[in-house]
Amino acid sequence: MSIDSIVRTEFPEGHVVFFGIDGKIIMTPQSYEHSSTIKSMQYDTVVSLGRHAKTPSDVYIDFPADENSAPDLAILRQDARRAGRRYSFADVLLISEVVSVSSARKDYDDCTAKYGRYDIPIYLVVDPYASEVVVHTEPTGSGYATAETHPYGTGKLPIPLADGRTFVLDLDELPLPEPETDPS
Numbered sequence: 001m002s003i004d005s006i007v008r009t010e011f012p013e014g015h016v017v018f019f020g021i022d023g024k025i026i027m028t029p030q031s032y033e034h035s036s037t038i039k040s041m042q043y044d045t046v047v048s049l050g051r052h053a054k055t056p057s058d059v060y061i062d063f064p065a066d067e068n069s070a071p072d073l074a075i076l077r078q079d080a081r082r083a084g085r086r087y088s089f090a091d092v093l094l095i096s097e098v099v100s101v102s103s104a105r106k107d108y109d110d111c112t113a114k115y116g117r118y119d120i121p122i123y124l125v126v127d128p129y130a131s132e133v134v135v136h137t138e139p140t141g142s143g144y145a146t147a148e149t150h151p152y153g154t155g156k157l158p159i160p161l162a163d164g165r166t167f168v169l170d171l172d173e174l175p176l177p178e179p180e181t182d183p184s
Contacts, residue, residue: 031100033177034128038072040174061074061089062087112125112136132150133149152174156171
């Protein structure tokens with residue numbers, strides 16, 4: 001697909017579109033729950049780490065072997081510098097993925113294995129549908145040695161980062177999915 005074609009393409013409303021360096025186009029639906037959960041976590045990063053902390057959301061991070069990722073939220077070292085247009089996985093202190101209906105297996109299984117393999121110190125799976133956050137620590141070659149589950153509504157969760165800062169995730173403020181209503 002040419003750049004011209006991409007620019008003129010109307011992608012479906014409510015989808016996030018990623019363009020891979022290998023020519024792949026990835027479209028994924030983004031629900032209100034997904035978006036508002038990311039917004040809530042971004043707010044917590046500002047409160048915990050300051051306005052200018054390096055906390056990209058849905059921004060590609062370079063991983064080896066063309067396994068680039070655009071996590072829902074990442075917290076980077078303060079001294080992280082881009083190599084070209086992207087940050088490296090080596091700069092990442094924490095990655096968080098928000099589960100959506102279509103991404104549960106990827107977020108719980110595939111990403112856990114991948115981020116552990118690349119030694120990401122902390123991986124959070126934030127699941128609005130199960131109303132819980134799973135904190136993975138102690139990366140291994142195939143995942144993480146430790147996983148602790150924290151239910152929504154249980155206060156503030158301090159998460160110590162490898163650089164000495166602490167990210168505080170407010171479990172009381174993570175949004176729950178709204179019940180579906182009958183449109184008729």
